Amino acid sequence: MAEMKVNIAGVEWKNPVTTGSGTFGFGREYNEYFNLSELGAVCLKALSAVPRLGNPSPRIAETPKGILNSVGLQNPGAEVFLERELPWLRQFDTKLIANLCGSTIEDYVKVAEMMGDSVDMFELNISCPNVKEGGMAFGTNAKMIEEITQKVKAVSKVPLIVKLSPNVTDIAEMARAAEAGGADALSLINTLFGMKIDVKTRRPVLYNNMGGLSGPAVKPVAVRMVYQVRQAVKLPIIGMGGITTGEDAIEFLLAGANAVAVGTAGIVDPYAWIRVRDEIEAYLDENHIKDVNDIVGMVEMH
Amino acid sequence: MICELVKKEQPKEHIYDFTVLCPEMAEQAKAGQFLHILCGGDAYLRRPISICDVTEGKYLRFIFEVRGEGTKSLAEKKVGESIDILGPLGNGFSLHPEDAEDALLIGGGIGIFPLLNLAKELGNKPNVILGFRNKDAVMMEDEFSAASSKLMIATDDGSYGFHGLVTDLLKQQMETGRVSHIYTCGPTPMMRAIAEIGKEHNIPVQVSLEERMGCGVGACVTCTCMVNGGRKRVCKDGPVFDGAEVEF
Ligand SMILES: Cc1cc2nc3c(=O)[nH]c(=O)nc-3n(C[C@H](O)[C@H](O)[C@H](O)COP(=O)(O)OP(=O)(O)OC[C@H]3O[C@@H](n4cnc5c(N)ncnc54)[C@H](O)[C@@H]3O)c2cc1C
Ligand SMILES: Cc1cc2nc3c(=O)[nH]c(=O)nc-3n(C[C@H](O)[C@H](O)[C@H](O)COP(=O)(O)O)c2cc1C
Numbered sequence: 001m002a003e004m005k006v007n008i009a010g011v012e013w014k015n016p017v018t019t020g021s022g023t024f025g026f027g028r029e030y031n032e033y034f035n036l037s038e039l040g041a042v043c044l045k046a047l048s049a050v051p052r053l054g055n056p057s058p059r060i061a062e063t064p065k066g067i068l069n070s071v072g073l074q075n076p077g078a079e080v081f082l083e084r085e086l087p088w089l090r091q092f093d094t095k096l097i098a099n100l101c102g103s104t105i106e107d108y109v110k111v112a113e114m115m116g117d118s119v120d121m122f123e124l125n126i127s128c129p130n131v132k133e134g135g136m137a138f139g140t141n142a143k144m145i146e147e148i149t150q151k152v153k154a155v156s157k158v159p160l161i162v163k164l165s166p167n168v169t170d171i172a173e174m175a176r177a178a179e180a181g182g183a184d185a186l187s188l189i190n191t192l193f194g195m196k197i198d199v200k201t202r203r204p205v206l207y208n209n210m211g212g213l214s215g216p217a218v219k220p221v222a223v224r225m226v227y228q229v230r231q232a233v234k235l236p237i238i239g240m241g242g243i244t245t246g247e248d249a250i251e252f253l254l255a256g257a258n259a260v261a262v263g264t265a266g267i268v269d270p271y272a273w274i275r276v277r278d279e280i281e282a283y284l285d286e287n288h289i290k291d292v293n294d295i296v297g298m299v300e301m302h
Numbered sequence: 303m304i305c306e307l308v309k310k311e312q313p314k315e316h317i318y319d320f321t322v323l324c325p326e327m328a329e330q331a332k333a334g335q336f337l338h339i340l341c342g343g344d345a346y347l348r349r350p351i352s353i354c355d356v357t358e359g360k361y362l363r364f365i366f367e368v369r370g371e372g373t374k375s376l377a378e379k380k381v382g383e384s385i386d387i388l389g390p391l392g393n394g395f396s397l398h399p400e401d402a403e404d405a406l407l408i409g410g411g412i413g414i415f416p417l418l419n420l421a422k423e424l425g426n427k428p429n430v431i432l433g434f435r436n437k438d439a440v441m442m443e444d445e446f447s448a449a450s451s452k453l454m455i456a457t458d459d460g461s462y463g464f465h466g467l468v469t470d471l472l473k474q475q476m477e478t479g480r481v482s483h484i485y486t487c488g489p490t491p492m493m494r495a496i497a498e499i500g501k502e503h504n505i506p507v508q509v510s511l512e513e514r515m516g517c518g519v520g521a522c523v524t525c526t527c528m529v530n531g532g533r534k535r536v537c538k539d540g541p542v543f544d545g546a547e548v549e550f
């Protein structure tokens with residue numbers, strides 16, 4: 001049995017698999033399908049300092065091998081989370097990652113302060129394409145990334161992961177900006193900005209018109225970006241985007257990710273997270289690799 | 303869960319009637335709950351389809367209309383093949399057996415399917431109103447007839463049964479007898495109108511809503527509707543809601 005432990009910015013995960021923020025709620029629903037302690041970490045849905053209502057429905061559209069979503073960061077706010085969800089989550093032997101969002105830099109700082117050291121890691125969501133203010137607007141400008149990372153890092157009591165948007169021309173530049181701002185780790189990719197039109201009604205399927213693309217369709221873009229970021233910075237990387245099988249996850253590890261997140265695949269198959277974990281282990285065993293960390297970044301380019 | 307397709311019928315050109323063998327799910331199934339079905343082909347997401355009937359404690363029956371990619375692929379499954387189904391999901395109808403005989407079930411179009419199971423579960427046979435576009439669309443008349451104490455059918459064009467809307471029949475029923483509870487599933491304008499009538503006359507109305515879904519289990523919050531000023535998940539908090547609270 002291969003060693004599956006990974007260390008992300010000083011936090012030890014029992015295996016390299018976590019959940020894509022926003023696809024797993026606060027964990028209650030999927031705990032009916034498997035024990036959350038089976039995961040290396042649970043990345044929770046976005047939290048803001050104040051509750052957010054999100055966008056009207058339809059919020060989801062099917063696309064070839066993927067989906068568009070326009071949830072828009074609906075959440076009950078950090079206070080309600082701390083009171084109602086965190087005590088329940090604490091019973092599990094897994095690391096908790098809080099995904100932080102806001103409309104202004106002050107919002108992000110505030111929610112980081114409110115969360116304190118209640119979870120094991122923060123993930124700074126500056127890459128959501130579904131909100132008018134904040135979100136992707138921060139994550140597509142290197143200067144802004146550096147500034148917001150610095151300000152949130154200054155108040156963070158736990159390691160800070162910065163989640164990068166793929167909707168940029170040079171992902172390496174964004175990664176370096178996050179590193180310069182003091183990020184402890186990076187995660188990528190968030191969703192690709194997209195649109196689907198219903199040709200019968202001649203209107204977009206999503207009420208919000210545009211939304212974020214995820215699922216197998218985005219995987220090649222995500223693998224490429226993880227590789228480019230690995231070349232640019234030394235920080236730990238959590239890779240995601242379309243991972244559905246253990247082999248998909250291995251691709252990300254080979255490209256340079258230290259851990260992986262599964263999101264959309266779990267929306268289709270509630271056991272996807274556990275299956276991916278098992279299939280990574282099976283791949284390592286079959287290929288006589290003793291430790292999952294040994295294949296990180298081991299792709300041999302032509 | 304992988305279930306075997308044991309019976310397949312095609313009551314109308316675009317409508318399929320499937321029965322699958324699945325004792326675990328059949329045992330738990332309640333009227334108004336739905337199944338989340340992996341259709342195969344190019345359909346990436348699962349499709350939500352209501353439970354229409356539970357038989358012999360081990361078979362689940364569902365009926366669906368072919369609309370797009372997913373339901374088209376599903377319709378191609380053959381008897382003996384397996385289907386990947388998640389469920390039963392959601393909160394079903396809340397039953398009030400004490401005055402079931404005065405309960406009224408109102409279905410429109412593909413919304414009639416979950417009402418069959420409900421009519422059977424209510425205990426006493428309820429009254430049922432079904433609405434269809436025209437005579438060609440009318441289906442399941444015999445089954446609903448057997449499961450109800452009175453069955454009324456309306457068609458939009460008058461080619462069969464009552465010429466008019468199900469809400470006209472509802473008003474008639476309210477004039478001639480007592481209506482204790484209304485359970486409805488169908489097109490949104492129909493459910494909205496029924497919910498309004500219920501509000502006016504103080505009759506509780508349970509509506510079964512439709513929304514585009516992802517996970518079906520309550521985690522992705524893509525399937526929301528407005529209920530009582532807040533967003534609720536159709537898959538987990540519904541699909542059945544109190545009609546007086548839904549903001550249609
Ligand atoms: C709780 C619930 C119960 C349902 N029960 C039944 C039933 O018993 N019989 C039946 O025929 N239909 C039922 N429907 C509607 C059925 O889910 C849709 O007709 C079906 O998803 C369409 O899929 P498609 O592949 O044909 O269409 P496509 O156009 O290929 O679908 C594309 C996407 O849109 C979604 N979508 C399209 N139309 C609808 C819709 N009306 N409601 C929800 N999602 C939609 C699909 O699920 C899919 O994700 C139910 C819907 C819900 C929410
Ligand atoms: C329904 C849905 C909601 C999401 N919500 C969030 C969110 O709240 N915060 C965030 O950082 N990313 C969010 N994402 C992006 C995912 O975490 C992930 O980065 C992306 O979907 C790519 O991975 P996948 O293809 O495995 O889903 C969401 C994705 C989906 C599909």
Ligand code: FES
Pocket residue numbers: 514515516517518519520521522523524525526535536537538
């Ligand atoms: S479909 Fe995911 S929450 Fe309802």
